[in-house]
Amino acid sequence: MDDNRRPIKTRSAGWAKHLTDLLVKRDISPNQISVASIAFALAGAVALNIDNGLVGSIICAVGIQLRLLCNLFDGMVAIEGGKKSDIGSLYNEFPDRIADSLLIIALGYAIGHADLGWFAALAAALxxxxxxxxxxxGLKQSFMGPMAKQHRMAVMTGALVLNALETSLYGTHYSLLIALIVIAAGSAATCVTRTLAISRQLKGNAHVDQ
Incomplete structure (x- = not known):
């Protein structure tokens, strides 16, 4: 197993393996799936900014889940499906950063806190x-949190579901604001925890070499 691959338990699920086989048989490349994740994120971002209420929240939440499914299947088609390409590593990283930024920045604009949205997107990218x-x-890549990609998207999805109810009942968006604050603060904290993990690995390797 690739040590630099994000650990995802869903890869072992039967339905995931079945859909991977279907994608491979239809000759859909992992790079195409990666690009599709941007399209789903963009659709969700646009929907939320057109309507930050019930309909927009639901569409955006669905867009996030479809984006995450793309993130799952591009790797499975590449590795388990044997369709890795020479530029696959680019498609594995760049669409993720774009999709993350689209959704998080859109969240900020949708609730009138664009500056916080941009900060949260920057922290997430970092x-x-x-x-x-x-x-x-040369170190093992750390996918630790507290606010890794799957955590950011889980927080945002949960907030969107709550926002659909909140706006219908009260016409407010506190769920989305709290989610944005959590994503911003959690992403900043994740930068610190991952940097400290790198420091520990470097010190550990130095001791081994002595």
Missing amino acids: TAYVRVFGGSI
Whole structure:
């Protein structure tokens, strides 16, 4: 198993393996699936900013889940399906950063806190930068939280479901604001925890070499 691959339990599920086989048989490339994740994220982001109430929240939540499914299947088609490409590593990272930014920034604009949305998106991107930096210097990439990608999307999805109810009952968006604050603060904290993990690995390797 690739040590630099995000651990996802769903890969072992029967339905995931079945859908992976279908995608491979239809000759759909993992890079195409990665690009599709951007389209789903964009659809969700646009929907939320057109309507930050019931309908927009539901569409955005669905867009997030479809984006995450793309993130699951691009890797499974590439590795388990044997369809890795020479530029697959680019498609594995760049669409993720774009999709994350689209959704988080859109969340900020949808509730009138664009500055916080941009900060949260930057912090989220930096979590990936720290992880990949560790890999670039020969260390095992750390996918630890407290606010890794799956956590950010889970928080946002949960908030969107709550927002659909909140706006219908009260016309407010406190669920989305709290989620954005949690994503921003949690992503910043994740940058710290991953940086400390890199530091520990470097010190451990130094002791081994002595």
